Amino acid sequence: MGRRNILGAMAGAILIAAACTSSATTAPSAATESASSPPIVTGGGSSSESPAPSGSPSVAPSDSSAPSASIASVDPCALFTPDDAKTLTGVAFGPGKSTLLGKIPACLYRSGSASGPVDSLTVGVLVTSLSAAEAAYQAATIKADADAHGIPLVKVDGVGDEAVRITAAAGPLSINAIYVRRGSTFIALDDESNRKAASNAAMKDAAEHLLGELP
Numbered sequence: 368m369g370r371r372n373i374l375g376a377m378a379g380a381i382l383i384a385a386a387c388t389s390s391a392t393t394a395p396s397a398a399t400e401s402a403s404s405p406p407i408v409t410g411g412g413s414s415s416e417s418p419a420p421s422g423s424p425s426v427a428p429s430d431s432s433a434p435s436a437s438i439a440s441v442d443p444c445a446l447f448t449p450d451d452a453k454t455l456t457g458v459a460f461g462p463g464k465s466t467l468l469g470k471i472p473a474c475l476y477r478s479g480s481a482s483g484p485v486d487s488l489t490v491g492v493l494v495t496s497l498s499a500a501e502a503a504y505q506a507a508t509i510k511a512d513a514d515a516h517g518i519p520l521v522k523v524d525g526v527g528d529e530a531v532r533i534t535a536a537a538g539p540l541s542i543n544a545i546y547v548r549r550g551s552t553f554i555a556l557d558d559e560s561n562r563k564a565a566s567n568a569a570m571k572d573a574a575e576h577l578l579g580e581l582p
Contacts, residue, residue: 441494442474443463443490444474447463455488455556455570456488458486458488458560460478460488463475463490464477471503472492473489485559485560485561490555491553492553497550500550500553501548504547508531511531520532520533521533523567526547526578527547527548528549530545530546539561540561542559542560543564544557544558545570545574549578552578554577556574
């Protein structure tokens with residue numbers, strides 16, 4: 368899987384899809400993560416974790432897609448600072464760039480250049496109604512399942528009301544992402560790098576920290 372394909376699936380399309388609130392689809396099931404669960408590695412690696420069922424429909428939002436409830440004003444760059452990003456990744460990022468991925472407020476931390484190694488961390492935060500947050504999480508996991516090309520989603524216990532992670536490696540590129548819903552809040556953290564991506568435990572801790580910064 369190429370770098371562009373993975374980034375589009377994990378850091379862009381998933382969060383954009385999360386802006387959809389159609390509840391007509393059902394999120395894919397995921398294996399339960401335990402302390403002994405090994406990282407998922409593609410490109411010749413193997414995993415003892417069971418892949419999520421295939422065949423889940425992909426959620427493709429239109430330009431008119433919008434949450435069914437208003438989105439609270441949040442600043443992901445203030446909630447998850449450069450120091451937080453460094454704690455998670457070990458990279459000394461500069462100030463994050465506030466952006467919108469679909470209808471979701473997000474912060475992009477990025478270092479490196481197109482011609483050299485790149486580190487990027489995308490932080491998305493959606494605070495809305497309970498039903499819209501549930502639909503956002505559902506849409507994100509369905510989109511991740513459809514775009515992951517067979518990489519299993521793994522259920523993460525102990526953070527939020529529901530959470531999944533996905534870990535992948537393709538050549539020098541390493542990706543670790545976690546998607547969490549707590550009540551009426553949906554968050555996403557996507558770490559993509561030519562170094563070793565943040566560990567599963569670190570991603571979970573970062574998600575808990577981000578949730579703790581919210582009301």
